[in-house]
Amino acid sequence: MKSVAPVTRLFVCTAQKDEVGKDVIKALKTELKKQGLKKLLSGGEKRKVRVQTCNCLDLCKQCKKGSGAALIVYPEGTVYGNVRPKDAADIVHEHLGEGRVIERLQIT
Numbered sequence: 001m002k003s004v005a006p007v008t009r010l011f012v013c014t015a016q017k018d019e020v021g022k023d024v025i026k027a028l029k030t031e032l033k034k035q036g037l038k039k040l041l042s043g044g045e046k047r048k049v050r051v052q053t054c055n056c057l058d059l060c061k062q063c064k065k066g067s068g069a070a071l072i073v074y075p076e077g078t079v080y081g082n083v084r085p086k087d088a089a090d091i092v093h094e095h096l097g098e099g100r101v102i103e104r105l106q107i108t
């Protein structure tokens, strides 16, 4: 039987009027390539990283009041708010690469 590689998913809301979430997704994908982290080594196991669009994450305050998007890291459950494209490098490097939650963006 074929084993399925575990996956870390970044769900990004794209329901803002200015669709900043789509720009966040592009920036995250660019950073994953640039930093060579499309596959992670986490806790001794290899994990793929997927960046996925979401219509709404029920965190609308984070999308409609600020100038960024809501983002959930799955399956661990970290929630970031008001994420802008310029935050992509930190999310990839610090969160995915080094396993450190970015406090300035974290909402839960």
Ligand code: FES
Binding pocket: 013, 014, 015, 016, 055, 056, 057, 058, 059, 060, 061, 062, 063, 064, 070
């Ligand atoms: S509109 Fe982005 S979480 Fe609802």
